Amino acid sequence: NAGVTQTPKFQVLKTGQSMTLQCAQDMNHEYMSWYRQDPGMGLRLIHYSVGAGITDQGEVPNGYNVSRSTTEDFPLRLLSAAPSQTSVYFCASREVGTTSNTGELFFGEGSRLTVL
């Protein structure tokens, strides 16, 4: 199994450009999420989804859009990139679990985004 696959691994954008970070998992996990990781801060949740057709905002959703048309894919869209969105982005998935709140996390390898 490939696990969680993220692309691209590196991207440089100019302010105002748009782009999509791709995330796919082959473990049939219901829960998928996007985090950003900035120096000196813990991972922060951008958006998450508990199943196809269902998405919700996390802690830092502004400037990002998501959709979940299939169980496997959860793309993250930057509509108009800003320098404040320079960060490392991680996609993660897990089983929802019997309590809807537990399950081992599986992360992608990360996408380093620089916005000039």
Place this chain on the structure above:
Amino acid sequence: KNEVEQSPQNLTAQEGEFITINCSYSVGISALHWLQQHPGGGIVSLFMLSSGKKKHGRLIATINIQEKHSSLHITASHPRDSAVYICAVNPRTGTASKLTFGTGTRLQVTL
């Protein structure tokens, strides 16, 4: 104050030493995760626990729910253990798993 606090922030050890990384949290939780992140690399789940103790190879994770505290121990440390170790908690309340993460402990193991 962050909901999840890790200590120490940085740790240097010599090969073979016994290492302890601590995680304290302030909310009721349903589970706690220990994650490992190598420099420039992805994040790997080491443990998920809600009570007691788990062991995998040279790694041991313990949790005390009453004291809201968890520890990650590495026995016979090795340079390949050099990484950032991250603690994260699943709050008991709220919708599906808005995990809260600590800022990580950077471990360097030297020869």
